[in-house]
Amino acid sequence: xxxxxxxQPTLELVAERAGVSRATVSRVVNGSDKVKAxxxxxxxxxxxxxxxxxxxxARSLAQGRTNSIALVIPESTAKFFADPYFASVIQGAAMYxxxxxxxxxLLIATESDPTKTSRxxxxxxxxxxxxxxxxxxxxxxxELAGSLPLVFGGRPMSNxxxxxxVVDVDNAAAARKATEAMxxxxxxxxxxxxxxxxxxxxxxxxxxxxxxxHEAGLPAGPVAVGDFTPDSGESAMRELLASGAKIDSLxxxxxQMAFGAMKVIADAxxxxxxxxxxxxxxxxxxxxxxSPALTTVAQNAEEQGAKMAEVVVQRINGESVPERIIMPxxxxxxxxxxV
Amino acid sequence: xxxxxxxQPTLELVAERAGVSRATVSRVVNGSDKVKAxxxxxxxxxxxxxxxxxxxxARSLAQGRTNSIALVIPESTAKFFADPYFASVIQGAAMYxxxxxxxxxLLIATESDPTKTSRxxxxxxxxxxxxxxxxxxxxxxxELAGSLPLVFGGRPMSNxxxxxxVVDVDNAAAARKATEAMxxxxxxxxxxxxxxxxxxxxxxxxxxxxxxxHEAGLPAGPVAVGDFTPDSGESAMRELLASGAKIDSLxxxxxQMAFGAMKVIADAxxxxxxxxxxxxxxxxxxxxxxSPALTTVAQNAEEQGAKMAEVVVQRINGESVPERIIMPxxxxxxxxxxV
DNA sequence: TTGAAAGCGCTAACAG
DNA sequence: CTGTTAGCGCTTTCAA
Numbered sequence: 001x002x003x004x005x006x007x008q009p010t011l012e013l014v015a016e017r018a019g020v021s022r023a024t025v026s027r028v029v030n031g032s033d034k035v036k037a038x039x040x041x042x043x044x045x046x047x048x049x050x051x052x053x054x055x056x057x058a059r060s061l062a063q064g065r066t067n068s069i070a071l072v073i074p075e076s077t078a079k080f081f082a083d084p085y086f087a088s089v090i091q092g093a094a095m096y097x098x099x100x101x102x103x104x105x106l107l108i109a110t111e112s113d114p115t116k117t118s119r120x121x122x123x124x125x126x127x128x129x130x131x132x133x134x135x136x137x138x139x140x141x142x143e144l145a146g147s148l149p150l151v152f153g154g155r156p157m158s159n160x161x162x163x164x165x166v167v168d169v170d171n172a173a174a175a176r177k178a179t180e181a182m183x184x185x186x187x188x189x190x191x192x193x194x195x196x197x198x199x200x201x202x203x204x205x206x207x208x209x210x211x212x213x214h215e216a217g218l219p220a221g222p223v224a225v226g227d228f229t230p231d232s233g234e235s236a237m238r239e240l241l242a243s244g245a246k247i248d249s250l251x252x253x254x255x256q257m258a259f260g261a262m263k264v265i266a267d268a269x270x271x272x273x274x275x276x277x278x279x280x281x282x283x284x285x286x287x288x289x290x291s292p293a294l295t296t297v298a299q300n301a302e303e304q305g306a307k308m309a310e311v312v313v314q315r316i317n318g319e320s321v322p323e324r325i326i327m328p329x330x331x332x333x334x335x336x337x338x339v
Numbered sequence: 340x341x342x343x344x345x346x347q348p349t350l351e352l353v354a355e356r357a358g359v360s361r362a363t364v365s366r367v368v369n370g371s372d373k374v375k376a377x378x379x380x381x382x383x384x385x386x387x388x389x390x391x392x393x394x395x396x397a398r399s400l401a402q403g404r405t406n407s408i409a410l411v412i413p414e415s416t417a418k419f420f421a422d423p424y425f426a427s428v429i430q431g432a433a434m435y436x437x438x439x440x441x442x443x444x445l446l447i448a449t450e451s452d453p454t455k456t457s458r459x460x461x462x463x464x465x466x467x468x469x470x471x472x473x474x475x476x477x478x479x480x481x482e483l484a485g486s487l488p489l490v491f492g493g494r495p496m497s498n499x500x501x502x503x504x505v506v507d508v509d510n511a512a513a514a515r516k517a518t519e520a521m522x523x524x525x526x527x528x529x530x531x532x533x534x535x536x537x538x539x540x541x542x543x544x545x546x547x548x549x550x551x552x553h554e555a556g557l558p559a560g561p562v563a564v565g566d567f568t569p570d571s572g573e574s575a576m577r578e579l580l581a582s583g584a585k586i587d588s589l590x591x592x593x594x595q596m597a598f599g600a601m602k603v604i605a606d607a608x609x610x611x612x613x614x615x616x617x618x619x620x621x622x623x624x625x626x627x628x629x630s631p632a633l634t635t636v637a638q639n640a641e642e643q644g645a646k647m648a649e650v651v652v653q654r655i656n657g658e659s660v661p662e663r664i665i666m667p668x669x670x671x672x673x674x675x676x677x678v
Numbered sequence: 679t680t681g682a683a684a685g686c687g688c689t690a691a692c693a694g
Numbered sequence: 695c696t697g698t699t700a701g702c703g704c705t706t707t708c709a710a
Contacts, residue, residue, distance in 0.1 A: 023699095024696060034696090035695070054462070056463075058688040060395075084423075095447055103444050106410075108434055125442075230624060359681085394703050401703080402686085
């Protein structure tokens with residue numbers, strides 16, 4: 001039995017009950033300050049009694065805005081959903097928006113039909129969108145930026161042809177901080193496990209590492225590439241160890257990879273930090289639960305998510321916002337970087 | 340400068356271009372089979388040329404359905420967002436819905452204003468809702484079940500007064516399986532770290548553990564309570580060790596807690612599994628990355644999320660669905676349960 | 679098989 | 695300060 005949809009009270013009903021016009025009810029609902037106080041009270045009473053809730057679709061249609069914001073996640077990224085970083089960004093955005101009139105719609109961008117997402121976005125179904133790209137070059141979205149307020153999480157690879165709003169962390173600086181802390185314990189043979197070479201964050205972190213190494217007057221050791229997952233950290237570390245290069249310190253571009261690498265290091269009979277010092281990025285459960293706990297650079301993903309949401313909302317409201325917002329990072333010294 | 344919203348082509352425009360009425364275009368868009376083939380072609384051509392996308396709000400208003408589904412997360416749960424289990428459920432639901440005409444709205448149920456969420460849900464803003472309750476008794480939502488198709492993830496504590504649709508795993512059976520595997524190695528002094536006592540899943544798992552222990556003719560050891568996080572696992576384990584009880588095996592109600600417990604066990608100079616065998620539930624990165632890797636019962640959270648979404652959609656479409664769907668679990672033997 | 683017309687529930691000028 | 699009057703873009707009888 002197709003449950004009959006319980007009929008919601010309409011604005012009209014409230015108007016009748018309060019003895020005013022629909023327009024007035026609408027004004028009260030929308031918090032206009034040009035309604036006499038006693039009328040406001042009467043209307044609010046009627047609203048409460050009828051348990052009235054405005055109809056979103058009707059409102060959207062009338063005002064030409066949807067009050068909803070999309071959070072776009074490329075399908076490839078969705079597979080990395082278990083990455084605490086993403087979960088936190090999403091959480092931050094959702095929490096922030098829950099304090100506004102906006103609703104968050106989760107959109108998985110299927111790779112089989114890439115136009116589906118952009119059609120949806122362009123179709124006036126949302127007022128703005130947050131693009132969370134783990135992977136690659138998202139030039140596909142850049143074009144959309146012309147027709148809709150878009151905010152990217154993390155620097156997209158595509159060249160910044162203006163109008164591209166980004167909330168990012170200073171990955172290079174973060175990597176430099178981590179590496180410096182590690183080298184300060186007198187290490188001479190640093191290596192790194194980098195991230196996917198088509199990701200801005202990965203490249204920036206690698207660059208930061210190399211800068212720190214260079215400034216310390218040390219030679220650049222071998223580089224292994226992972227994809228930010230623990231498994232990839234393991235194989236990268238195996239590769240590094242097999243390379244025969246002398247290694248006394250490791251900067252891993254993500255805590256998950258550092259975590260994976262540590263298992264390989266232990267299996268090889270080496271100790272952290274005495275044999276190999278480690279520093280990384282991300283203060284997640286992997287960093288905290290490793291033993292020794294990982295010296296890392298925290299990047300408050302939750303705040304980043306909240307900031308992204310805040311920025312779209314501001315852009316939707318026509319406020320001016322800087323195109324590039326850099327979130328602060330914090331070095332957290334724990335055991336893994338040595339003494 | 341408040342970017343002027345680029346005007347989308349309307350149905351009317353398509354109609355003009357195709358030389359038909361709006362009604363016909365609507366029929367084509369909605370896949371009616373009562374439109375002549377050549378007319379369909381003409382309309383589709385016009386749609387493509389204009390890059391027309393139907394307006395969601397208008398459609399909702401006209402048909403009285405929103406094509407969107409809410410995913411409700413209690414704020415308390417949101418804090419546990421980093422729990423890979425939740426992330427996976429959400430991912431599964433989002434992925435499934437991306438193949439349908441429905442959109443997923445993420446709703447954080449604020450505790451400061453609990454009515455906000457239920458008002459939103461009751462306000463006809465969504466066609467159905469998925470309730471993901473980590474915590475406690477959600478009787479608050481049970482009442483809503485009368486006015487909206489609701490599907491719960493995990494058995495809610497409230498008594499099942501019908502009309503409560505649930506997609507759950509057989510937690511008791513899962514716990515029993517894990518415990519049995521662990522006891523089979525000849526352990527005589529099992530203890531458990533349970534979850535929050537106001538959660539169905541936690542209670543069921545504890546019951547499953549107790550059954551297995553009882554069936555093995557063993558005495559029930561002490562029980563410590565955690566909240567499924569690694570940290571709580573640590574303190575629970577410390578408590579257990581401090582209790583002075585003889586312990587040679589541990590069933591932890593979540594891999595995260597098992598992971599935390601292992602650190603305490605190691606600190607106490609004990610070995611897993613020789614001194615203490617461990618079995619748990621959840622095949623997440625914690626289970627896989629512990630050393631030794633954890634013997635556990637996997638519960639495919641992603642599939643559970645997809646199933647939840649599937650069930651709401653079916654209920655929205657008026658199809659009949661069983662009230663209780665139990666997802667299968669799978670025992671995964673790894674090192675931690677002993678030999 | 680198609681078109682005309684009447685709304686869906688709300689907001690937004692424009693008067694008063 | 696409040697009511698009247700048009701729509702927003704689409705679906706949906708009802709006729710033709």
